[in-house]
Amino acid sequence: MFVCTRGDTMAVLFKNADITLYNKYYDLNSDTYKYQRTVIKGVNWQGKRNGIVSDKGLLLADSTLIFIDKLNNYVSPKRFAKLSDEDRTNYFTFTIGDKIVKCEVDFEITGTKPYRPADLENEFDDVIDIKSVNSLSDHFEVEGV
Structure with missing residues (x-):
């Protein structure tokens, strides 16, 4: 794991990307x-390739694990959904299905061409969909494909 101790808190150690x-x-x-x-600036982005041998041969799948320090403007997915339009701009959350791009x-x-989610994926490398979120005491581990 890529975290280090600072006093009684932990922090992401190898910050290699902004998202x-x-x-x-x-x-x-x-x-x-x-x-x-x-x-979100200063995260640890780790891409990996998983392989499984089955009766159909070798199956390969790429996935990404992102380590993100906890930030004060994070709220839970249910709380985020209940925020007013004005308040929502001050917060973020991690929800299954949300998208992340590796870079700023x-x-x-907007939902209309050429600004749809599919256009985002066509325009940029390293676009993932969140598949799981693990909230630890000092950081998040977000996995996506």
Whole structure:
């Protein structure tokens, strides 16, 4: 694991990337899903390839594990969903299915071409969907594919 102790707290040790997180939320005013963009600096991004041998041969799958220090503007997914439009801009969360890009980007997902989630994936390398989130006392471990 890539964390180190500072006094009685832990911190991500090898900060090798910045990320852009896209939180999906339902907008009651427009009756549509929207995405809120948040940049998080100084995370540890680890890409890995998993292999399984089965009766069908070798199956390979890429996945990513991201270690992120806990930040004061994080809220739980349920709390994030209940925030007003005004308050939501001050917070972020990690929810299964949200998107993360490995780098700081200013691409806004609006839902219309050329600013759809699929366009994000076509425009940038290293775009993942969150598949699991492990909240530890001092940091998050976010896994995606």
